[in-house]
Amino acid sequence: MIRRLMFFVPVVALAVLAGLLWLGLGRDPEALPSTLIDRPLPAFELAPVRTGEDHGLATTDLTGRPMLLNVFASWCVGCRLEHPFLMELAGRGVVIQGLDWKDPPGAGAAWLAEHGDPYARVGDDPDGRTGIDLGVSGAPETFIVDARGRVRHRHVGPITPEVWETELRPILQRLEAEG
Amino acid sequence: MIAEIGHLALILAFLLALVQAAMGLSGGARRDSRLMAGARASALFQLLFVAMAFVALAICYLIPDFSVALVQQHSHSTQPWPYRLAATWGSHEGSLLLWVLILAIYGAAAALFGRRLRPTLVSRMLGVQALIAAAFLGFALFTSNPFLRLHPAPLDGAELNPLLQDPGLVLHPPLLYLGYVGFSAAFSLAAAALIEGRADMAFARWLRPWIIAAWSALTLGIALGSWWAYYELGWGGWWFWDPVENASLMPWLAGTALLHSAIVLEKRGALISWTLLLSILTFSLSLLGTFLVRSGVLTSVHAFAVDPARGTAILGFTVLATGAALALYGWRAPSMQTGAVFSPVSREAGLALNNLFLMAATATVFLGTFYPVFVEVLSQGQDRISVGPPYYAITFVPLVLPLLAIVAYGPMLNWKRDSLKAVTGRLKWPLLIAALALVVAIFTLGPSHVLQILGATLGVWLIAGSAWVLVRRWTAAGRDEIGWRIRKTPPAVWALCLAHAGLGMTALGIASVTALETETVATLTPGQSVDFAGRRMTLTGAEIVEGPNYRAERVILHATGPGVNREIISERRFYPVTGTWTTEAGIDLTPLGAYYVSVGERRGDGVVIRAWNHPMVGWIWWGGLVMAFGGALSLADRRLRLAAPAPRAPAKTAEAAP
Numbered sequence: 020m021i022r023r024l025m026f027f028v029p030v031v032a033l034a035v036l037a038g039l040l041w042l043g044l045g046r047d048p049e050a051l052p053s054t055l056i057d058r059p060l061p062a063f064e065l066a067p068v069r070t071g072e073d074h075g076l077a078t079t080d081l082t083g084r085p086m087l088l089n090v091f092a093s094w095c096v097g098c099r100l101e102h103p104f105l106m107e108l109a110g111r112g113v114v115i116q117g118l119d120w121k122d123p124p125g126a127g128a129a130w131l132a133e134h135g136d137p138y139a140r141v142g143d144d145p146d147g148r149t150g151i152d153l154g155v156s157g158a159p160e161t162f163i164v165d166a167r168g169r170v171r172h173r174h175v176g177p178i179t180p181e182v183w184e185t186e187l188r189p190i191l192q193r194l195e196a197e198g
Numbered sequence: 199m200i201a202e203i204g205h206l207a208l209i210l211a212f213l214l215a216l217v218q219a220a221m222g223l224s225g226g227a228r229r230d231s232r233l234m235a236g237a238r239a240s241a242l243f244q245l246l247f248v249a250m251a252f253v254a255l256a257i258c259y260l261i262p263d264f265s266v267a268l269v270q271q272h273s274h275s276t277q278p279w280p281y282r283l284a285a286t287w288g289s290h291e292g293s294l295l296l297w298v299l300i301l302a303i304y305g306a307a308a309a310l311f312g313r314r315l316r317p318t319l320v321s322r323m324l325g326v327q328a329l330i331a332a333a334f335l336g337f338a339l340f341t342s343n344p345f346l347r348l349h350p351a352p353l354d355g356a357e358l359n360p361l362l363q364d365p366g367l368v369l370h371p372p373l374l375y376l377g378y379v380g381f382s383a384a385f386s387l388a389a390a391a392l393i394e395g396r397a398d399m400a401f402a403r404w405l406r407p408w409i410i411a412a413w414s415a416l417t418l419g420i421a422l423g424s425w426w427a428y429y430e431l432g433w434g435g436w437w438f439w440d441p442v443e444n445a446s447l448m449p450w451l452a453g454t455a456l457l458h459s460a461i462v463l464e465k466r467g468a469l470i471s472w473t474l475l476l477s478i479l480t481f482s483l484s485l486l487g488t489f490l491v492r493s494g495v496l497t498s499v500h501a502f503a504v505d506p507a508r509g510t511a512i513l514g515f516t517v518l519a520t521g522a523a524l525a526l527y528g529w530r531a532p533s534m535q536t537g538a539v540f541s542p543v544s545r546e547a548g549l550a551l552n553n554l555f556l557m558a559a560t561a562t563v564f565l566g567t568f569y570p571v572f573v574e575v576l577s578q579g580q581d582r583i584s585v586g587p588p589y590y591a592i593t594f595v596p597l598v599l600p601l602l603a604i605v606a607y608g609p610m611l612n613w614k615r616d617s618l619k620a621v622t623g624r625l626k627w628p629l630l631i632a633a634l635a636l637v638v639a640i641f642t643l644g645p646s647h648v649l650q651i652l653g654a655t656l657g658v659w660l661i662a663g664s665a666w667v668l669v670r671r672w673t674a675a676g677r678d679e680i681g682w683r684i685r686k687t688p689p690a691v692w693a694l695c696l697a698h699a700g701l702g703m704t705a706l707g708i709a710s711v712t713a714l715e716t717e718t719v720a721t722l723t724p725g726q727s728v729d730f731a732g733r734r735m736t737l738t739g740a741e742i743v744e745g746p747n748y749r750a751e752r753v754i755l756h757a758t759g760p761g762v763n764r765e766i767i768s769e770r771r772f773y774p775v776t777g778t779w780t781t782e783a784g785i786d787l788t789p790l791g792a793y794y795v796s797v798g799e800r801r802g803d804g805v806v807i808r809a810w811n812h813p814m815v816g817w818i819w820w821g822g823l824v825m826a827f828g829g830a831l832s833l834a835d836r837r838l839r840l841a842a843p844a845p846r847a848p849a850k851t852a853e854a855a856p
Contacts (some may be wrong), residue, residue, distance in 0.1 A: 023532045026471070026528040026529075026531050026532050027525075027528035029478075029527065029528070030521060030527075030528055033482075033517065033520055033521055033524055034521070037516075037517040037521075039568075039571065040489075040513055040568075042575040043572075043574070043575050094435075096431055096435075096438060100778075103778070103779040129808075132719055132798075132806060133719055133798035133799065133806045133808050134799055134806075135798075135799040156570075179778075
């Protein structure tokens with residue numbers, strides 16, 4: 020009898036799996052809410068990525084006006100996709116701070132040299148420690164931080180012109196209007 | 199008009215699938231030959247109508263008819279026609295139509311080639327196949343109709359994602375689907391056998407061609423996808439452990455296990471219930487892959503538009519199909535067991551061990567792919583993790599290495615009973631060659647790359663072991679018979695040797711490139727040069743080139759070095775319609791390796807150049823090609839054709855290896 024029941028193990032396993040995946044469907048991976056929303060950024064002070072600088076990126080750099088905090092890495096495909104658009108945004112005057120996430124030494128600098136550097140400041144997070152504090156789930160990820168240094172929005176995945184127009188720009192404009 | 203014809207054909211195909219399911223299943227149950235003939239006929243007509251719908255959509259793209267919403271979204275008048283055609287399957291709706299088309303092709307093939315098999319088994323198989331078809335046709339019609347019109351018709355369309363406008367991507371989805379969807383035939387056949395409560399050696403013999411056809415196509419599709427990623431994404435990576443890549447790797451691993459367990463069933467009548475279970479699981483993993491790509495449950499470079507509603511529908515169907523089949527399995531399989539006992543050292547034991555490793559590897563990939571979802575659901579959204587290449591390096595790789603070690607043993611083992619000492623003796627020469635390779639690998643790859651040294655050694659071991667199978671066979675009866683024996687080598691033996699050697703080639707390529715790759719970044723102005731990996735690259739030209747629907751910054755480099763004197767051209771293309779950039783890497787690919795150049799930003803008069811040296815990287819894909827060719831060759835074997843009836847059987851080979 021027990022032997023016969025063993026043959027039903029696959030069905031039971033499937034039921035459990037299906038339940039988990041069904042729950043997983045309810046979440047939208049492109050718009051993960053951040054546990055940090057409306058809270059101040061965790062404190063960090065990161066080493067520079069660019070050669071010849073002595074200051075990388077610190078929490079204090081993310082105040083004064085609304086801006087983007089973009090988490091990128093040289094090994095990440097999505098970052099490669101969004102990078103030209105970030106360059107364009109920087110050209111339009113959007114302030115973007117960069118967090119180089121889990122990159123081997125020198126890789127971030129080489130990436131910026133090759134593809135251009137859209138960032139106001141860039142900090143190096145080689146072991147992903149700051150990424151953990153920020154709740155980063157993968158690169159690329161972009162946070163909108165308001166003038167008082169609070170996280171207001173989180174976007175997971177590459178920024179495309181469409182994402183920018185429909186999702187990020189309206190929020191940034193609203194924050195700028197708030198002053 | 200054409201779109202409406204396509205829509206109508208799709209509706210007819212859906213209705214026919216329902217009819218076919220009813221006729222096939224009840225005809226099998228009642229042994230009613232008229233119903234069974236009806237199921238066969240409707241399988242053929244279903245193919246006709248699905249093909250009509252597909253061709254109709256393709257024509258809408260080729261015209262291009264922008265009043266069709268789908269065409270408008272994925273096609274632009276300046277896009278070259280091959281890419282307009284490829285856009286047919288470049289969207290969710292269109293690729294679903296391709297999915298259904300391939301399902302119908304396999305269904306029709308079963309109806310055509312199944313005449314000599316137990317008619318009730320074929321009839322039930324067609325019935326199950328039609329249930330799957332009906333579900334997907336219904337899904338297409340009710341949630342993803344590709345033929346919706348726009349009023350008023352716009353003047354021009356949006357564009358297909360420029361990354362997808364590439365020759366490799368024209369072929370990649372059809373091949374992948376031929377594989378994925380092809381496993382539906384094994385699924386339907388296993389379900390039919392479970393309904394009948396009978397799975398004998400004749401069943402296994404008929405099961406194998408379906409598995410091999412699907413497996414070969416999937417192998418080719420994966421290899422092509424990897425090659426595309428390598429040259430199109432522009433940073434020299436060839437595998438990313440992206441969820442969608444994993445979605446194709448899992449059915450491949452399970453399908454490889456199935457391929458081997460079906461051999462045991464055919465030759466020894468053992469592993470019946472295991473083979474049936476694998477047939478179900480392999481197709482379920484394919485369905486799960488479809489779910490992954492279309493539901494947005496995981497982010498991926500491949501993902502179609504995220505739509506939880508569609509995800510729910512596909513998940514529902516996946517669970518229903520898999521659940522029904524597994525319940526049937528739980529009910530029927532216990533009475534289909536055979537008491538066949540394996541001796542621990544025998545070919546069947548070797549094949550069982552291969553299954554064990556392959557399924558464990560499948561499980562690690564499965565866990566790595568879905569773990570982030572599980573963690574998040576179980577912690578109610580508090581915890582999020584990402585699983586990356588380091589996970590696979592410590593779980594997947596250690597499982598694959600011992601598998602590679604035993605693969606060369608398999609064909610040398612005798613059925614029923616053998617001894618380790620005897621088989622090692624038979625493998626004396628390959629062992630010696632592998633030992634030599636080990637020494638060479640330690641010196642060339644550097645002693646710190648332990649996994650890569652093992653991988654390269656095992657790659658050589660596999661190639662030598664596979665060649666040795668042939669050599670032993672040819673020389674077994676003395677010198678006079680060699681010529682005759684070479685000519686008489688059955689395709690199945692060639693297939694086995696090629697497939698195993700191909701795997702060895704891939705292992706060798708992966709080991710070499712991961713141990714030895716080097717890269718450099720340089721800013722060059724015209725006339726300047728940089729020395730890298732034993733070559734001197736001189737920037738001879740930088741120009742702007744107008745393409746049909748893009749503008750490219752083209753960079754021409756002249757590479758010179760020992761035995762090398764050629765131009766490498768790399769481009770950065772801007773597609774104004776979508777406002778995106780793509781990189782066309784310049785690649786000098788030789789058997790020894792690839793010299794890979796991608797062009798970056800302009801800086802002043804100079805251009806940023808990034809170059810990689812990838813030793814033996816080509817072997818990764820050539821190995822896949824050889825594996826797939828081996829699979830296609832085994833379809834030509836007479837022993838398999840005896841089960842599938844003689845007329846028109848060769849056509850199946852052509853279908854499997856386009």
